[in-house]
Amino acid sequence: MSESKNRVLVTGATSGIGEALVYKYAQSDIVTACGRNQDKLAEFESRGVSSSRFDMTDKQQVFDAAEKLEAHDIIILNAGVCEYIDNANKFDSALFERVIQANLIATGYCLEAFIPKIKKGGQLVIVSSSASFLPLPRAQAYGASKAALSYLTRVMQVELKDIDVTLVHPGFVETPLTNKNDFPMPCLVSVEQAAERIYEGVSKRKNEVHFPKRFTLFLKLFSLLPFNVWLPLAKRIKR
Numbered sequence: 001m002s003e004s005k006n007r008v009l010v011t012g013a014t015s016g017i018g019e020a021l022v023y024k025y026a027q028s029d030i031v032t033a034c035g036r037n038q039d040k041l042a043e044f045e046s047r048g049v050s051s052s053r054f055d056m057t058d059k060q061q062v063f064d065a066a067e068k069l070e071a072h073d074i075i076i077l078n079a080g081v082c083e084y085i086d087n088a089n090k091f092d093s094a095l096f097e098r099v100i101q102a103n104l105i106a107t108g109y110c111l112e113a114f115i116p117k118i119k120k121g122g123q124l125v126i127v128s129s130s131a132s133f134l135p136l137p138r139a140q141a142y143g144a145s146k147a148a149l150s151y152l153t154r155v156m157q158v159e160l161k162d163i164d165v166t167l168v169h170p171g172f173v174e175t176p177l178t179n180k181n182d183f184p185m186p187c188l189v190s191v192e193q194a195a196e197r198i199y200e201g202v203s204k205r206k207n208e209v210h211f212p213k214r215f216t217l218f219l220k221l222f223s224l225l226p227f228n229v230w231l232p233l234a235k236r237i238k239r
């Protein structure tokens with residue numbers, strides 16, 4: 001086994017951005033693909049990619065999976081879910097709990113279990129969303145989970161010793177997660193483009209990777225302006 005190859009773990013590897021990341025990294029590195037979908041994980045195994053099956057919302061499963069792992073150079077916490085709250089007047093707290101549990105609390109389990117598995121000088125990558133930049137319609141659960149996730153990641157960038165942390169803020173990427181969306185998705189990119197951008201940014205050990213810039217810079221600009229500028233626009237998007 002070549003010493004120059006990195007050992008890379010990807011969560012949410014059975015679909016969308018995570019799957020594209022597995023194929024990208026597998027070209028040059030040794031990859032561990034994580035998820036729950038047994039058929040997809042078996043497909044990876046048949047192609048020489050090792051796999052680890054666990055539900056990230058189950059703390060015991062996350063710890064059992066981590067215990068079996070050897071040390072990795074790069075851990076990419078990419079798994080996530082998206083559900084929208086259709087009627088704010090009838091707030092769905094069960095939906096809210098599901099999304100916060102999967103995108104935020106489960107990340108806490110993964111951080112506790114997997115950080116000890118990152119080699120000294122290694123890297124942690126967390127996939128948040130550009131939805132975290134601004135309040136978007138119906139995104140009370142998803143946007144809040146990702147805004148908290150970005151904050152959490154920023155604090156890890158301040159605090160972690162001997163591990164570089166990259167925070168990823170994708171715009172719209174064509175995946176099963178966005179295929180469910182019933183609204184226009186400006187500047188939509190393919191999973192291959194997303195994986196390429198993440199791979200490049202992680203290789204350069206960037207603090208933040210955001211793409212496509214024509215979309216994320218627009219949101220970042222509005223996030224700097226007073227909320228009164230964004231509010232009417234957000235209400236128009238809702239209509």
Ligand SMILES: NC(=O)c1ccc[n+]([C@@H]2O[C@H](COP(=O)([O-])OP(=O)(O)OC[C@H]3O[C@@H](n4cnc5c(N)ncnc54)[C@H](OP(=O)(O)O)[C@@H]3O)[C@@H](O)[C@H]2O)c1
Binds near residue numbers: 017055
């Ligand atoms: N697509 C976009 O436009 C977009 C934009 C911004 C940010 N993102 C973020 O990018 C990440 C990947 O999104 P995607 O679009 O590629 O989504 P996707 O195609 O729906 O894939 C989601 C992945 O997460 C895994 N997952 C979900 N719940 C899990 C659980 N309880 N335990 C273990 N794994 C679980 C799924 O694996 P199993 O079903 O096998 O468990 C699947 O591999 C997410 O964090 C998402 O929020 C996506």
